[in-house]
Amino acid sequence: MISTENVSFHYTAGSEVLQNVNLEIKDGEFVAIMGENGAGKTTLVKMFNGLLKPSEGAVLVDGVNTREKSVAQLSRDVGLIFQNPDHQLFAETVAEELAFSLRNFGFKEDTIQKRVTSLLTTLDLKRYEKSPPFVLSGGERKRVALAAVLAWDPKHVVMDEPTIGQDYLQKDHLRNFIVQIISQGKTVVIVTHDVEFVAECKPRVVLLSRGKIIADGPSAQILTNEQVVEQASLVMPQIASLMKNLKNLNPPPNIIDAYSARRFLSGKLKGELEARAPAQRR
Amino acid sequence: MDSPIHRLDPRAKFILTLGFFVAALMFTNIIALLVIFFIQVPGILLAKSGKRWLRSLRGGLFLFIFIFVMNVIFLTPIVTSLGFAIRFLAIMSAFSFFFMTTSADDLGLALEQIHVPYSISFTFTTAVRLVPTMAVDAQTVVDAQRSRGLELDKGNFMKRIRNYVPILIPLIISAIRRSVELAEALESRAFGATEKRTPIVILRMKAVDYLVILATFMGVGLALYVYFKVPLPNLVIPIQIPRLF
Amino acid sequence: MPAIEAKNLSFTYAGAEKPSMEDVNLSIEKGEFVILTGPSGCGKTTLCRCLNGLIPNFYSGELRGGLLVDALNVDGRSTAELATHVGFVFQNPENQLFSLSVERDVAFGLENLGVAKEEAILRVNWAMKATGIFDLRNKAPYELSGGQQQRAAIAGVLAMHPSVLVLDEPTSFLDPKSAEEIVQIIAKLSRELQLTTLLVEHRLDVVSRYANRVVVMDNGKIALNGTPREVYNDKARLIGIGLPKVTMLFHLLRKDGFDVNNPITIEEASVELKRLLPQ
Numbered sequence A: 001m002i003s004t005e006n007v008s009f010h011y012t013a014g015s016e017v018l019q020n021v022n023l024e025i026k027d028g029e030f031v032a033i034m035g036e037n038g039a040g041k042t043t044l045v046k047m048f049n050g051l052l053k054p055s056e057g058a059v060l061v062d063g064v065n066t067r068e069k070s071v072a073q074l075s076r077d078v079g080l081i082f083q084n085p086d087h088q089l090f091a092e093t094v095a096e097e098l099a100f101s102l103r104n105f106g107f108k109e110d111t112i113q114k115r116v117t118s119l120l121t122t123l124d125l126k127r128y129e130k131s132p133p134f135v136l137s138g139g140e141r142k143r144v145a146l147a148a149v150l151a152w153d154p155k156h157v158v159m160d161e162p163t164i165g166q167d168y169l170q171k172d173h174l175r176n177f178i179v180q181i182i183s184q185g186k187t188v189v190i191v192t193h194d195v196e197f198v199a200e201c202k203p204r205v206v207l208l209s210r211g212k213i214i215a216d217g218p219s220a221q222i223l224t225n226e227q228v229v230e231q232a233s234l235v236m237p238q239i240a241s242l243m244k245n246l247k248n249l250n251p252p253p254n255i256i257d258a259y260s261a262r263r264f265l266s267g268k269l270k271g272e273l274e275a276r277a278p279a280q281r282r
Numbered sequence B: 001m002d003s004p005i006h007r008l009d010p011r012a013k014f015i016l017t018l019g020f021f022v023a024a025l026m027f028t029n030i031i032a033l034l035v036i037f038f039i040q041v042p043g044i045l046l047a048k049s050g051k052r053w054l055r056s057l058r059g060g061l062f063l064f065i066f067i068f069v070m071n072v073i074f075l076t077p078i079v080t081s082l083g084f085a086i087r088f089l090a091i092m093s094a095f096s097f098f099f100m101t102t103s104a105d106d107l108g109l110a111l112e113q114i115h116v117p118y119s120i121s122f123t124f125t126t127a128v129r130l131v132p133t134m135a136v137d138a139q140t141v142v143d144a145q146r147s148r149g150l151e152l153d154k155g156n157f158m159k160r161i162r163n164y165v166p167i168l169i170p171l172i173i174s175a176i177r178r179s180v181e182l183a184e185a186l187e188s189r190a191f192g193a194t195e196k197r198t199p200i201v202i203l204r205m206k207a208v209d210y211l212v213i214l215a216t217f218m219g220v221g222l223a224l225y226v227y228f229k230v231p232l233p234n235l236v237i238p239i240q241i242p243r244l245f
Numbered sequence C: 001m002p003a004i005e006a007k008n009l010s011f012t013y014a015g016a017e018k019p020s021m022e023d024v025n026l027s028i029e030k031g032e033f034v035i036l037t038g039p040s041g042c043g044k045t046t047l048c049r050c051l052n053g054l055i056p057n058f059y060s061g062e063l064r065g066g067l068l069v070d071a072l073n074v075d076g077r078s079t080a081e082l083a084t085h086v087g088f089v090f091q092n093p094e095n096q097l098f099s100l101s102v103e104r105d106v107a108f109g110l111e112n113l114g115v116a117k118e119e120a121i122l123r124v125n126w127a128m129k130a131t132g133i134f135d136l137r138n139k140a141p142y143e144l145s146g147g148q149q150q151r152a153a154i155a156g157v158l159a160m161h162p163s164v165l166v167l168d169e170p171t172s173f174l175d176p177k178s179a180e181e182i183v184q185i186i187a188k189l190s191r192e193l194q195l196t197t198l199l200v201e202h203r204l205d206v207v208s209r210y211a212n213r214v215v216v217m218d219n220g221k222i223a224l225n226g227t228p229r230e231v232y233n234d235k236a237r238l239i240g241i242g243l244p245k246v247t248m249l250f251h252l253l254r255k256d257g258f259d260v261n262n263p264i265t266i267e268e269a270s271v272e273l274k275r276l277l278p279q
Helices: A041-046 A071-075 A094-104 A109-122 A138-150 A168-183 A195-201 A226-231 A238-245 A258-281 B010-026 B030-038 B041-046 B050-059 B061-073 B078-100 B104-113 B118-146 B157-162 B165-188 B207-229 C044-051 C102-113 C117-130 C146-158 C176-192 C204-210 C234-239 C245-255 C266-276
Strands: A002-010 A016-025 A030-035 A056-061 A078-081 A156-160 A187-191 A204-209 A212-218 C004-013 C021-028 C033-037 C061-069 C086-089 C164-168 C196-200 C213-218 C221-226
Touching: A002 A041, A016 A041, A016 A212, A030 A041, A030 A195, A041 A156, A041 A187, A071 A078, A071 B118, A078 A138, A094 A109, A094 A138, A109 A138, A138 A156, A138 A168, A168 A187, A168 A195, A195 A238, A204 A226, A212 A226, A238 A258, A238 C245, A238 C266, A258 C245, A258 C266, B010 B030, B010 B078, B010 B104, B010 B207, B030 B078, B030 B207, B041 B050, B050 B061, B050 B078, B061 B078, B104 B118, B118 B165, B165 C086, C004 C044, C021 C044, C021 C213, C021 C221, C033 C044, C033 C176, C033 C204, C044 C061, C044 C086, C044 C164, C044 C196, C086 C146, C102 C117, C102 C146, C117 C146, C146 C164, C146 C176, C164 C176, C176 C196, C176 C204, C213 C234, C221 C234, C245 C266
Parallel strands: A030 A187, A030 A204, A078 A156, A156 A187, C033 C196, C033 C213, C086 C164, C164 C196
Antiparallel strands: A002 A016, A002 A056, A204 A212, C004 C021, C004 C061, C213 C221
């Protein structure tokens, strides 16, 4: 479990980046931290692996205060994947890139080889095993960065803006991948402002605005709340906006994705056709 | 940041800085050098840059001590060694003061107007402008690699040097990618279309700028006079330095 | 005379094994607002780069076929020359800012072109007002939000009075609200100034309402070319572009056997549903 207790943070006195943040993420949860640029999302997740220590309050990972452990120690359990893979990639080959962290954490050489090979296959990177990471395309480099962090199998995985620059298919793969690792018991936290992506994955949503949590709950509930969505500089998912226009049809609250909407509307349309059919038979 | 000093024309300020530079080089006498050093303080206070100035001096502390110690080892009298170290500080302070009170844009404009080729002045101002951006990048790279278990403060000397490879390579690559993107954008804004650029802002020397230049010449003139005509007291600390060699 | 006319345009980057763009035939009329989309690597950025001369001047390789922009043959013309015809706005706001004040940034292109100071100031003020950043003119670009920075970039490009505006995923780094605002501004400017606009975008739900046309590229070729309604069909889905969610919804309803049309905006979907389900 990752929890923050009354956490505040400022780089310089007077400009609070985070104010009194109280958050609890249980093991195996899937959480999306959302909010406008500059709301403090990245600052918050950097506290999960100790890169930043709170100015006030405490961050606890699996019961231990992050002030008591080094970044390397915390990273063993909290894998943080940064937004721009180019800030990470440096090795001569993709395989070396994946092995880097395993070496840092003291894994044995044969374990390292096994893990690297398995990961390359899982993430469809086997053909690039001996290539330098720099020659791969943007989307592929993002996959390598993801693999590099998953290599040591951290319990909790945090992704900072994983969908930026990705096309629809790539986001689809990402979504499936997240579902897969959640089923393996991992905690997944994504920092994002991609509302449609969140609407399809339906994680728990924590909304940050100007350093404060303004909402925390199921995505269907939060993303249909016009007021907080506006405050966090987001927009409602398109389907949710559509449902708002159809209030007179009494849709169930909190429909935010196409499949749920289809179920509801198909039912309504069928009912409408059946109501008309007897009249036509006369 | 704004102050009367910030608003001075960079060309006038640079002449002032050169004035300090020349005066400092002239003297070896510690009293004169101390004067040249402290006479900058009112200007620094006027520019509301006291704190930044002190920080930059802290940066020069290592070299200050180094110069002092090296001179003493090579048998220069203590006071004179101290003088050399202070001379370094005075020059460093003058240049640091110039850069603190001149924006990169104004500097670029000044260079353009004294007919430095635009590609050079632009490279210079862009480099200055990118320093904070690169600093953020550097921090991000350090953060990202630390998050992969890299420990920069552990290991013997060789290991620590090798630990910087995963920091330097992504930084360099990021810098190169950024440069390519910038270059594309520059081309798309017709960079290099004509030799005769037409800046919408032109630096014009005001009366106060000419006054500063005049004051500089007078100051240097005074320094020359003192150098040649005024016998300055020679402070001596009677300590015998053992002959090491 | 179309504003943009590409005939059998192909390009292979130097050192690449296969072309990034093959046999592209495209004709865009003056004032059209065209969305260019497709999966990563489909060639959309390559096509854009041909329009302002980055290909082949900045990116070397083998360029074949013909391209006319503004009735000019781009062959042999420098990027600097084409800059007054084609304005290019890039994805990352940070890397298209050149100065320490918004005003000078917007003037940058004009300074490079040697436009007389008085004329330049007029154009800069106009461009800043048109993009709503006149009040920010003395600020440093790094002080601005991502959305404001992109507006400054658009202003900087507008000041050069191009007749074609190319924007390569300008909303990538922006939050959803800023993204919508920027697209609204682009659409407004395009309409008011009769600018031929080519917008590369993945977020089709935001931009579809403004487009006259959508061009979908796949594997270097043009796969689909038509109005949004025409293009957002099964083939587009198979190529893997992210159709607006309401369009997806109606595709699902059609699969369920209902005879519904193909809306591309929330408003159209609402109208259609209210028609089918009167209460």
